[in-house]
Amino acid sequence: MHGILSGLDKIGITGMSNMDIYGDPGKNGEEDSTGKLPGTWFSEAVEKDFLYDKSHSCPVCHNEFKTPTVRANKLRPMGADYDLRPRFEGIDPLKYEVVMCHECGYAALGNYFDKMTVAQAGLIREGITKHYKKFDATSTFTYDQAFLRYQLALGNAVIKRSKASEKAYLCLKMAWLLRGKKEAIDGGVLEYEPGKYADTIREIEVMQKELLGNAIEGFIKAKQSEAFPICGIDRTTLDYIIAAEAVNVEDYVLALQILNDLIKKPGISKEMEQRCHALMIRIKDT
Ligand SMILES: [Zn+2]
Structure with a gap:
C-alpha cells in the first residue's frame, strides 16, 4: 500500500493515491485498471447474526439498494482503547459504517450518506462515477473489503469538497479499522499471506x-472553522482524541500542549481528568 487512497486504483479511480486530502481535488486522472479486488484471505467470522439489510436510495444516481448494517441493539460493548476507539464483542462494527452505492461508486459514512447538494452530486458523477469500475456487493465484509469502502468514502469526500471534519473522521475510523485488522491477525482469527507477517x-x-x-x-482545521459538536463529538472529547492520536504518531509536544490545557479546563469530568493523567504518564514512559 502506498498512500491512504491507493486502493482506489483497483476500482478504476486513479490519480488520487498521493492527493492532499485537505487540498483542492483538481482533476481526477484517467487510467485503466485490472478491476481486481482485495483478496479475502480469511474465513469470514460469524457476523451475520449482528447484521440486517438496510435500504438506501443513492442521492447521486437514485439507485435503490440494501447494505449490511449492524443492529445496534445486538452490540455488547467491551470498553474502549485509550484513544476512545470502542470495542465490542463478536464484531467490529467499524467494518459496516460506510454505505456504498455499487452502481455509481458514491460512498460515505452512514450519517453523511444522504447529505448531498446538487453541485456535489455533479462533482461525484464527474470525479468518481466516470472512472469507477463496478464490483458486486457482498453480504459481509472482510477487513480489506471494508477498508476499500472507506477509501472510496474518503475519495468521495475529497471530490465533493466535504468539510475537513468529515475527512478527518474517516481517517480516524480507517486507522481504527486497521487496528482491528492487526488484532484479528494477532488473535489468529485473520490469516495473513504465508511468510508475510512482518511485512x-x-x-x-x-x-x-x-x-x-x-x-x-x-480535526485541528475543523476546530478552527466548524461548530461543535464536530462529527457528534464535543470539544473536550475531540481534544482528548487529538492528544491521544498525537501520542500514536509520536507528536508528544502537541499531545502535552492539549492535555495541559484540558486538565485545567473548568468542569472537566473526573473520568476525563483521569484519562488525561493516564495519557501524560504514558508519554513520560515512552
Ligand atoms: Zn449511486
Missing part, C-alpha cells in the same frame, strides 16, 4: 500513522 504488520502500521496524521490535521 503485513509493517504495512498496517505505516498506513495507520499516515491516517492518524491526516485525522489530526483535519
Whole structure:
C-alpha cells in the first residue's frame, strides 16, 4: 500500500493515491485498471447474526439498494482503547459504517450518506462515477473489503469538497479499522499471506500513522472553522482524541500542549481528568 487512497486504483479511480486530502481535488486522472479486488484471505467470522439489510436510495444516481448494517441493539460493548476507539464483542462494527452505492461508486459514512447538494452530486458523477469500475456487493465484509469502502468514502469526500471534519473522521475510523485488522491477525482469527507477517504488520502500521496524521490535521482545521459538536463529538472529547492520536504518531509536544490545557479546563469530568493523567504518564514512559 502506498498512500491512504491507493486502493482506489483497483476500482478504476486513479490519480488520487498521493492527493492532499485537505487540498483542492483538481482533476481526477484517467487510467485503466485490472478491476481486481482485495483478496479475502480469511474465513469470514460469524457476523451475520449482528447484521440486517438496510435500504438506501443513492442521492447521486437514485439507485435503490440494501447494505449490511449492524443492529445496534445486538452490540455488547467491551470498553474502549485509550484513544476512545470502542470495542465490542463478536464484531467490529467499524467494518459496516460506510454505505456504498455499487452502481455509481458514491460512498460515505452512514450519517453523511444522504447529505448531498446538487453541485456535489455533479462533482461525484464527474470525479468518481466516470472512472469507477463496478464490483458486486457482498453480504459481509472482510477487513480489506471494508477498508476499500472507506477509501472510496474518503475519495468521495475529497471530490465533493466535504468539510475537513468529515475527512478527518474517516481517517480516524480507517486507522481504527486497521487496528482491528492487526488484532484479528494477532488473535489468529485473520490469516495473513504465508511468510508475510512482518511485512503485513509493517504495512498496517505505516498506513495507520499516515491516517492518524491526516485525522489530526483535519480535526485541528475543523476546530478552527466548524461548530461543535464536530462529527457528534464535543470539544473536550475531540481534544482528548487529538492528544491521544498525537501520542500514536509520536507528536508528544502537541499531545502535552492539549492535555495541559484540558486538565485545567473548568468542569472537566473526573473520568476525563483521569484519562488525561493516564495519557501524560504514558508519554513520560515512552
Ligand atoms: Zn449511486
